[in-house]
Amino acid sequence: MLTVGDSLPEFNLKAVTSLEPGQEFSDITQNSYAGKWQVLFFWPMDFTFICPTEIAEFSRRNEDFEDRDTQVLGLSTDTHFVHLAWRKDHDDLRDLNFPMVADTKRELSQALGILHKEEGVALRATFIVDPEGIIRWVSVNDLSVGRNVDEVLRVLDGLQTDELCPCNWEKGEATLGVA
Template structure:
């Protein structure tokens, strides 16, 4: 699995961005959000139980991520059409404010090393990528355990200080100053 300090791999995937079929699908690659922080979180499958709780959890914090010049991207190994159907039929995903990546060839999940060996789907993995394309944070949980979007936001805040941040540090608190 790629880790902190590694370059986020090159990718070019279809993404679902709307329930309106006229403009529901776009291509997204490394240059789409060039110069921004990326928070890329993968989940195992559409039409499941834990996954929508995480996606809506991140959606509730979307503006906070945007305020920090960070773009949220979510994705799985499902197709853009399955993403579209899920967004259309799941009331909490109708107005999702960020793209859903469709890694149906499993190229990105394989390059990241997060393709679950037994289930053949994306692991529940989160990457914070800095504006130069370097992975600065990785968070992976068991397929059955959801993530905490507030913790991902807290870590993004800490990384953006470019300072030493103590345990449980939050934006606005003192950082560690080495004498």
């Protein structure tokens, strides 16, 4: 699995970026948001139970990420057509404000090392990538446990200070000085 300090692999994937007829799909690459922080979060499959709770929460908190000059990208190994159908079908997903990216060939999931060994789907992995394309934080959950968006924001805040942040540090609190 790629980890902290590794470069985000190159990719070129289809994404659902709109529900507007004729404008539903866009191509997304590792350079689409160059110069910005990125949060890539993967879920196992569309039309499941835990996944929409996470996706909807990232969407509700998207302004918090934008305030931190950060682009959120949600990804799974489903096709962009399945993503579109799910968005149209699920009330909590219709108004998403970040791309739903289709890693259909599992190229990015495989390059990152986050495919479930038996199921062949992406684990619940979250990557924070800095503006230079370097992975700065990774968290991977079992398929049965959703992630905590507040924790992703807390870690992003800490990374963006470029200072030493103690345990349970929250934005606005003092960082540690080196003696």
